[in-house]
Amino acid sequence: MQPIIKVKNLTHIYTDGQNNKIKALDDINLAIMPGEFVAIIGTNGSGKSTLARHFNALLQPTEGKCFVNGLDISVDENIWHVRQNIGMVFQNPDNQIVASIVEEDVAFGPENIGIPHAEIRPRVEAALASVNMTEYAKHAPHLLSGGQKQRIAIAGVLALLPQCIVFDEPTAMLDPRGRKDIVKIVQNLNKEKHITIVYITHKMEEAILADRVIAMEKGKIVMEGTPAEVFGQVKKIHELGLEAPLSAEVAEALRQAGYELSRDIITDEELATALCQ
Amino acid sequence: MSIEVKDISYTYMTKTPFERQALRNVTVTIEKGEFVAIIGHTGSGKSTLAEHLNGLLTPSTGTVCVDGVNLNGKGDKVRSAKHKVGIVFQYPEHQLFAETIYEDIAFGPRNSGKSEEEVEKQVRKAMGFVGLDYDAFSTRSPFQLSGGQMRRVAIAGVIAMDPEYLIMDEPSAGLDPISRDAIFAQLSTVFKERDIAVILITHSMEEAAQYASRLLVMAKGQIAIDGKTELVFKEQRERLQEVGVDIPESIKITDLLCEKGLKLEKQAITKEQLVQYIKKAKGWS
Numbered sequence A: 001m002q003p004i005i006k007v008k009n010l011t012h013i014y015t016d017g018q019n020n021k022i023k024a025l026d027d028i029n030l031a032i033m034p035g036e037f038v039a040i041i042g043t044n045g046s047g048k049s050t051l052a053r054h055f056n057a058l059l060q061p062t063e064g065k066c067f068v069n070g071l072d073i074s075v076d077e078n079i080w081h082v083r084q085n086i087g088m089v090f091q092n093p094d095n096q097i098v099a100s101i102v103e104e105d106v107a108f109g110p111e112n113i114g115i116p117h118a119e120i121r122p123r124v125e126a127a128l129a130s131v132n133m134t135e136y137a138k139h140a141p142h143l144l145s146g147g148q149k150q151r152i153a154i155a156g157v158l159a160l161l162p163q164c165i166v167f168d169e170p171t172a173m174l175d176p177r178g179r180k181d182i183v184k185i186v187q188n189l190n191k192e193k194h195i196t197i198v199y200i201t202h203k204m205e206e207a208i209l210a211d212r213v214i215a216m217e218k219g220k221i222v223m224e225g226t227p228a229e230v231f232g233q234v235k236k237i238h239e240l241g242l243e244a245p246l247s248a249e250v251a252e253a254l255r256q257a258g259y260e261l262s263r264d265i266i267t268d269e270e271l272a273t274a275l276c277q
Numbered sequence B: 001m002s003i004e005v006k007d008i009s010y011t012y013m014t015k016t017p018f019e020r021q022a023l024r025n026v027t028v029t030i031e032k033g034e035f036v037a038i039i040g041h042t043g044s045g046k047s048t049l050a051e052h053l054n055g056l057l058t059p060s061t062g063t064v065c066v067d068g069v070n071l072n073g074k075g076d077k078v079r080s081a082k083h084k085v086g087i088v089f090q091y092p093e094h095q096l097f098a099e100t101i102y103e104d105i106a107f108g109p110r111n112s113g114k115s116e117e118e119v120e121k122q123v124r125k126a127m128g129f130v131g132l133d134y135d136a137f138s139t140r141s142p143f144q145l146s147g148g149q150m151r152r153v154a155i156a157g158v159i160a161m162d163p164e165y166l167i168m169d170e171p172s173a174g175l176d177p178i179s180r181d182a183i184f185a186q187l188s189t190v191f192k193e194r195d196i197a198v199i200l201i202t203h204s205m206e207e208a209a210q211y212a213s214r215l216l217v218m219a220k221g222q223i224a225i226d227g228k229t230e231l232v233f234k235e236q237r238e239r240l241q242e243v244g245v246d247i248p249e250s251i252k253i254t255d256l257l258c259e260k261g262l263k264l265e266k267q268a269i270t271k272e273q274l275v276q277y278i279k280k281a282k283g284w285s
């Protein structure tokens, strides 16, 4: 099978307004397969957003290559394919809304890429249904809660029928309820619609829902594996300036104090089961 | 010395179809030396309340006084009362404006008439506070940064003003967990040393539980619960659920363990407590 996203020796150097050169990505190699759910973690400035912005050609490599379905994102003719197949959802729900009525907002993407009119309506309806926002189709987005706006932003991306959606800290601004809604929707899109998910987060309870966790530091990928593999190495996680989910942290502290506990413990349920058997 | 909010109400976009009452008869006093967390469902009015505390919004009815001075007025006294209150906004990009990070953070101290030498000292201190390396970042643009770095600049800008009342609206959104802990640890130190008031608005129940001694829970534009943090999470669970507020992860684990037969002596708030109580319950210490 061909990877949906493939990154080869990717380096990205920014030049800012003050002429500073900042190396944000340093020789990255990565392949993401269709249907995968990949979480990316890492400290502030480690390069997560910069990497993700290459996936749909919002940024171009300084050195190296990025391919989507085998197509080079730095070739102009491929950009259309890339943008249609890799959707992005960002942190701030307010900055992603463009229209004053929900259904128009969701229709904006498909209209923009020239989808025929007759096809747009069913796409918008399906997209709103996928995020449980059908009843808000005629509402004004700015009066919705942050979590609802974020669902509209996801619907807008879904209306393009992408193969993959990249989420850049989609729950950072949301209250616990909104956070739970979004996480559930993301899981459904992956499990039921087989959409490939790339999910950047600082919340380790969310990262453990992925099939694979990638940890970044200073523009490099420094750890990779299943959530249990990555968060089982609590010491290494700490060295990277990161934190494991609370249950994994507690299990590690108990192991440090000399008690036998499995390294696979990463959820509350697993911790409770291990302690109460 | 306190911020005194008396019976304030506030309505956005009055006399339009979008009219929305965001605060209803809110009364609360926050004293210097208090660390207060404000939590509540999205849209419950937290940010609207925060923006009243330094006079950014003027209440439709009611008054807000800082150290006895009503903010709804003019003149030097009112201006200096407003200057005592520093606010870190929910969206940091709303408060960044200068060409370089140095200039952005220097704005506050410079404005209060400090010498350039003192200003630089203040900027260095504030950047240290949020963990931004002075040499690497001071000449960079505040707009061309990672999300978490941008938030740190916004926090540093307010810290540099040495506010007596520090309001932070979701300061940890986008911060990596270890930096967040480091910033909060420093905040706790400053809070104790300088006897300021800290008002923390947060969706993280863990943060609220760990750092604040008093909890204000907002619902539908009103303060639904006002009490000691520990007691609120212990005794008001049903009410919290009613107003759509979660409980800290550590308490969820405490509950789950109890359900499965391992009863901890107390509700754990921090990781350290959780570890300690588990050891005790298991007879390991």
Ligand SMILES: Nc1ncnc2c1ncn2[C@@H]1O[C@H](COP(=O)(O)OP(=O)(O)OP(=O)(O)O)[C@@H](O)[C@H]1O
Binding pocket: A014, A015, A016, A022, A023, A024, A042, A043, A044, A045, A046, A047, A048, A049, A050, A051, B143, B144, B145, B146, B147, B148, B149, B174, B176
């Ligand atoms: N537009 C830009 N111009 C110059 N430098 C930038 C720009 N955007 C990001 N950077 C720099 O590139 C590096 C990587 O930033 P990036 O946004 O990818 O980090 P991140 O891992 O997403 O961090 P965060 O967790 O804070 O969102 C940082 O050092 C940052 O300062």
Ligand SMILES: Nc1ncnc2c1ncn2[C@@H]1O[C@H](COP(=O)(O)OP(=O)(O)OP(=O)(O)O)[C@@H](O)[C@H]1O
Binding pocket: A142, A143, A146, A175, B012, B013, B020, B021, B022, B040, B041, B042, B043, B044, B045, B046, B047, B048, B049, B090
């Ligand atoms: N500029 C505005 N114009 C109109 N209505 C507004 C405006 N800002 C806020 N509101 C409305 O006022 C109410 C309270 O909003 P506020 O931003 O204070 O809530 P919050 O508790 O801070 O929410 P969140 O947790 O999402 O940040 C909400 O119903 C919101 O939609």
Ligand SMILES: [Mg+2]
Binding pocket: A048, A049, A050, A168, B146, B147, B148
């Ligand atoms: Mg980022």
Ligand SMILES: [Mg+2]
Binding pocket: B046, B047, B048, B090, B169
């Ligand atoms: Mg708010």
